[in-house]
Amino acid sequence: MRPFIFACILACVAACSATPTRIAHVAVVSIGSAVTSLAAANDLVYTQQTDALRAELRAADASVATYDTRAAPLDHEFRARSAVLVSLDTSLYASAAIIDAVQSGVSLATMYEAARRLVVAIDTALAVLQSGAVMPAIRIPSEVTVAVAALRSLLGGTDGGVSDP
Amino acid sequence: MEESAILELGAGLIEAVIRAITEALRSNDTSTLEALRPVLRDSAELAQLDEALVAVQRAKAVAELRP
Numbered sequence: 001m002r003p004f005i006f007a008c009i010l011a012c013v014a015a016c017s018a019t020p021t022r023i024a025h026v027a028v029v030s031i032g033s034a035v036t037s038l039a040a041a042n043d044l045v046y047t048q049q050t051d052a053l054r055a056e057l058r059a060a061d062a063s064v065a066t067y068d069t070r071a072a073p074l075d076h077e078f079r080a081r082s083a084v085l086v087s088l089d090t091s092l093y094a095s096a097a098i099i100d101a102v103q104s105g106v107s108l109a110t111m112y113e114a115a116r117r118l119v120v121a122i123d124t125a126l127a128v129l130q131s132g133a134v135m136p137a138i139r140i141p142s143e144v145t146v147a148v149a150a151l152r153s154l155l156g157g158t159d160g161g162v163s164d165p
Numbered sequence: 166m167e168e169s170a171i172l173e174l175g176a177g178l179i180e181a182v183i184r185a186i187t188e189a190l191r192s193n194d195t196s197t198l199e200a201l202r203p204v205l206r207d208s209a210e211l212a213q214l215d216e217a218l219v220a221v222q223r224a225k226a227v228a229e230l231r232p
Contacts, residue, residue, distance in 0.1 A: 025197045032201045039211065043218055050222040058229050067226040075219055082215040086208045093205070096197035 020108055023154045024099050024115055030147040031122065032092050038129065039085050041138045046078040049135055073134045081138070084125040091121035115151050122148055 050071055057067055098106060098114040122144070129138040206214075 025200070028197055029200045029204075032204045036204050036206075039206075043215070046218065047222065050226075054222075054226050054229060057226075062230060064227055064230045064232060067223070067230055071223070071226070078219065079215070082212065086211050089205050089208050089211065092201060093198070096201050100196040100198055 020111065020154055021099055021102050023150055024095070024111060027115075027147040027150045027154070028092055028095050028099060028118070030143050031118075032096075034141045034144045034147070035085060035088055035092065037141055038125075038138060038144075039082075042078065042081045042085065042129070045135055045138060046074065049074050077132055077135050081129055081132075081135075084128045088121050088125045091118050094118075112155060115155055119148060119151050119155065 053070055053074070054067065057070070095114045095118045098111050102108065102111050126140055126144070130140065131137065
């Protein structure tokens with residue numbers, strides 16, 4: 001499977017005239033698009049879980065106080081997932097600003113550092129979204145996997161290879 | 166892994182790569198920040214919307230369950 005993934009990344013890189021800033025641009029924009037769908041999926045999972053809880057409590061003629069007690073862990077997990085998505089947004093904006101600043105003379109080393117931080121933020125976000133004590137895991141879109149692989153490939157090539165004109 | 170699963174995974178990856186290339190071509194002439202703006206919501210707005218969803222779900226519970 002790995003050679004196939006690598007071939008896909010290479011195809012993307014070749015089609016985009018592979019400069020580091022172009023690769024980073026494509027990866028950040030792709031991840032940005034996917035983060036919106038992750039936020040929507042987080043909202044949907046929380047709504048489904050709390051709707052199901054409310055239906056169960058209504059059938060049992062339970063009180064609002066019981067809802068508050070039983071919903072608390074769901075609220076906590078939902079807020080934790082929302083917080084990592086907000087943090088990922090912030091990292092994406094910061095990376096985007098640095099990628100753009102390369103055109104104005106900011107060094108590629110600075111951009112690589114931003115890409116490294118972004119990969120850490122993505123890893124953290126995906127770990128939180130996929131592990132849950134009370135809510136099901138959120139499916140990660142394949143474009144995130146491909147874009148992160150492209151970023152990792154970029155970071156792996158910091159000792160040479162592609163360079164900006 | 167079964168052949169059908171591999172083919173499905175492959176098709177998904179190819180689709181993702183095509184989307185990424187399309188996005189790159191579309192955003193070729195814009196800065197990364199400008200390309201991100203339409204797809205990402207403001208962080209403060211995102212946090213407010215999430216809190217609003219928690220409040221809406223509780224309001225439904227107040228309406229439907231006994232006090």
